[in-house]
Amino acid sequence: EAQVTQxxxxxxxxxxxxxxxxxxxxxxxxxxxxxxxxxxxxxxxIYYSMNVEVTDKGDVPEGYKVSRKEKRNFPLILESPSxxxxxxxxxxxxxxxGTDTQYFGPGTRLTVL
Amino acid sequence: AQSVTQLGxxxxxxxxxxxxxxxxxxxxxPPYLFWYVQYPNQGLQLLxxxxxxxxxxxxxxxxxxxxxxxETSFHLTKPSAHMSDAAEYFCAVSPLGSGYSTLTFGKxxxxxxxx
Numbered sequence: 142e143a144q145v146t147q148x149x150x151x152x153x154x155x156x157x158x159x160x161x162x163x164x165x166x167x168x169x170x171x172x173x174x175x176x177x178x179x180x181x182x183x184x185x186x187i188y189y190s191m192n193v194e195v196t197d198k199g200d201v202p203e204g205y206k207v208s209r210k211e212k213r214n215f216p217l218i219l220e221s222p223s224x225x226x227x228x229x230x231x232x233x234x235x236x237x238x239g240t241d242t243q244y245f246g247p248g249t250r251l252t253v254l
Numbered sequence: 255a256q257s258v259t260q261l262g263x264x265x266x267x268x269x270x271x272x273x274x275x276x277x278x279x280x281x282x283x284p285p286y287l288f289w290y291v292q293y294p295n296q297g298l299q300l301l302x303x304x305x306x307x308x309x310x311x312x313x314x315x316x317x318x319x320x321x322x323x324x325e326t327s328f329h330l331t332k333p334s335a336h337m338s339d340a341a342e343y344f345c346a347v348s349p350l351g352s353g354y355s356t357l358t359f360g361k362x363x364x365x366x367x368x369x
Contacts, residue, residue: 145297176359181263183344183361184298200358231297243357245290245297 143168145246147232153252154222162217162249164232172235173215174199174243175207177228184231190215222253256281258345260360268368273317273332275363277345280326285347287328288357289319292342301343304328315339340367 145166154160166173174189176199186199190209204226206218215234219226232246261276279285286305290298302313309321319330328345342364346357 174357181361184357184359186357233298242300242303243298245299247297248295 143244145232145234145244147230147246147249149249150247151250153254155254156223157221160219160222160251162219162230162232162251164215164217164246165213166215166232166234166244167213168234168236168244169212170234170236170244171212173209174233174235175205175215175217176231176233177201178231178248179228187217187230222251224253227251227253256285256347256349256358258347258358258360260343260345260363262363263361264364264366266366266368267335269337270334273330273335273339273365275330275343275345275365277319277328277330277360278326279328279345279347281347281349283349284321284323284326285349287319287321288346288348289313289317289328289330290344290346290359291315292344292362294341298344301330335365335367337367337369340365 148163171192175187176184178184185201187205188207190196230249233243235241235243257280259278288303289301291301292298301317302311304311304321312318317332342362344362345360
């Protein structure tokens with residue numbers, strides 16, 4: 142089954158404790174993105190990747206890091222989480238630029254205390 | 255920079271009534287346009303998309319949208335609402351000819367369907 146998986150689905154942590162949210166897709170997609178969703182703000186892109194070892198900032202990259210060492214994986218790293226990073230995070234992947242469907246993961250709900 | 259405006263954070267309709275969710279975009283060049291739906295506690299699912307060609311686009315679950323360049327709009331409609339349509343709907347745009355695959359989303363419209 143074609144899918145995007147994220148882990149963990151739910152995470153409660155404390156300020157400053159490094160964490161990683163994993164994202165994996167089994168569709169051999171080149172393009173992957175991370176978004177955060179906040180009430181009243183919709184989804185905002187954090188980082189995206191066009192291919193292995195190629196990443197770039199989205200609209201709200203501050204406080205986040207990503208890596209793309211393998212085509213299928215695109216982890217999101219919070220080196221020192223803060224309460225304003227409490228949000229719902231989605232990973233997405235796309236085969237082609239622009240026109241093609243973005244496939245979204247199920248989401249990770251992060252709470253930073 | 256592109257932006258997407260969805261008019262109304264909440265829209266309420268009765269079952270069987272027409273659904274109309276509004277989306278306007280700002281872009282000097284018509285972008286690619288998308289509607290996504292998010293059911294409670296789930297990720298986003300593509301409803302329909304416009305890239306080129308026919309301006310009336312049909313999607314899943316009986317939804318359709320019409321691209322109107324002169325109005326910079328891409329409103330989503332469904333003739334008859336079902337209870338199962340209750341969800342949050344997001345309009346999104348992707349720059350035409352962009353060098354990467356990215357979407358700019360609107361803030362979303364929650365569709366409420368009453369019996």
